[in-house]
Amino acid sequence: MANTSLSPPRLIADEEGLAALVAELASAPAVAVDTESNSLHAYRERVCLIQFTTPRADFILDPLALHDLRPLAPIFASPLQQKVFHAAEYDLLCLKRDYQFEVRNIFDTMIAARTLGWAHVGLAAILEREFEVTTNKKYQRADWKRRPLSHEQLDYARLDTHFLLALRDRQLDALTAIGGLDEAGEEFERLAQLAPPPAPSGPPAFWRVNGARDLAPAQAAILQAVFAFREQQAERLDRPPFKVMGDATLLAIVRRAPQDQAALAGVPGMTPDQIRRYSPGLLAAVQHGLHAEPLRAPVPDSEPDAVRDRYDRLHKWRKEKARARGVESDVILPRTALWDLARRVPRTDRELAHVADVGPWRRGMYGAEILALLAVGNEPVND
Numbered sequence: 001m002a003n004t005s006l007s008p009p010r011l012i013a014d015e016e017g018l019a020a021l022v023a024e025l026a027s028a029p030a031v032a033v034d035t036e037s038n039s040l041h042a043y044r045e046r047v048c049l050i051q052f053t054t055p056r057a058d059f060i061l062d063p064l065a066l067h068d069l070r071p072l073a074p075i076f077a078s079p080l081q082q083k084v085f086h087a088a089e090y091d092l093l094c095l096k097r098d099y100q101f102e103v104r105n106i107f108d109t110m111i112a113a114r115t116l117g118w119a120h121v122g123l124a125a126i127l128e129r130e131f132e133v134t135t136n137k138k139y140q141r142a143d144w145k146r147r148p149l150s151h152e153q154l155d156y157a158r159l160d161t162h163f164l165l166a167l168r169d170r171q172l173d174a175l176t177a178i179g180g181l182d183e184a185g186e187e188f189e190r191l192a193q194l195a196p197p198p199a200p201s202g203p204p205a206f207w208r209v210n211g212a213r214d215l216a217p218a219q220a221a222i223l224q225a226v227f228a229f230r231e232q233q234a235e236r237l238d239r240p241p242f243k244v245m246g247d248a249t250l251l252a253i254v255r256r257a258p259q260d261q262a263a264l265a266g267v268p269g270m271t272p273d274q275i276r277r278y279s280p281g282l283l284a285a286v287q288h289g290l291h292a293e294p295l296r297a298p299v300p301d302s303e304p305d306a307v308r309d310r311y312d313r314l315h316k317w318r319k320e321k322a323r324a325r326g327v328e329s330d331v332i333l334p335r336t337a338l339w340d341l342a343r344r345v346p347r348t349d350r351e352l353a354h355v356a357d358v359g360p361w362r363r364g365m366y367g368a369e370i371l372a373l374l375a376v377g378n379e380p381v382n383d
Helices: 017-028 070-077 088-099 110-116 123-131 151-162 164-179 181-192 217-237 247-256 271-288 306-323 335-344 360-375
Strands: 010-012 029-035 046-052 058-061 081-085 107-108
Touching: 010 017, 017 058, 017 070, 029 088, 029 151, 029 164, 046 088, 046 107, 046 151, 058 151, 070 088, 081 088, 081 164, 088 107, 088 110, 088 181, 107 181, 110 164, 110 181, 123 164, 151 164, 164 217, 181 360, 217 247, 217 271, 247 271, 306 335, 306 360, 335 360
Parallel strands: 010 058, 029 081, 081 107
Antiparallel strands: 029 046, 046 058
């Protein structure tokens, strides 16, 4: 199917257009939603487009041209109106982070596809199979903050929502046929409760550089200094840190500890432009690290043997269940739930109800098996 057969999407870029959009969305029983962000092109990503589809039209909202998106909040929060996403988790976290939107009554077509055991659950593959539509992969990594947006970009963006309502209808029929509505619905509700991840805790971020823990303590001090320099430059330029300098280049600088600009020329990954831009700051950072206190890699936390044993039993059980059903393992239970169960060791269904991501449907379907697995090795000892 050629995308040119579709009516052009309506671009919303002013207050009057936003008011008309809100009225249009409010009249629809279900609305398809997607977002585009600039995570590959900015130090701190932000939502750059919000796409909507109703049964009547496609809309592309430009949040960079608008100062206040609060009129959309009641639409997202309404429990009576369904919001249809594909792979909703990232979009929901971005909408909550940037606009504090709470989203209720979600249908996620990727979760539905996974519950149904579809072999390919990416949107491009589904659109091609279900609607004979091909998408242009050229814009997958586009910088969506750049303006003006081309007609090709707008067409690409609208395809992320244009077919979702029709796809949802097909999936509802398929889920009803296999009795999977309650299972999928429990996952939709879990999505609605998602909270933004907490601020990173634990060891400083530079220890997450691949190879950092293999460095000598004196080298680790240099890495901490050059890592901090890269972060400062990335924030100043509003670019992702990896686009300022790659991790492999950081480690090469650490191991060579260059003392002058000429020495930087031999560092793998350092371009002449990087040397020109960053040599004064980099060399100063290396000197700072050379004179800093050596740093030893933190010892990672380890789980007790009993917890690991319970996790392994649950993991094996989940894998067998998934294989029998023809679905991915985390459709049965998320990995986070396995660890929570292994650590908390609920003994009753009432205690099981307090474990995150183990909702009523999962407790009814798998609760007895989970409790039996956790009871192994925890039986009371009789005198």
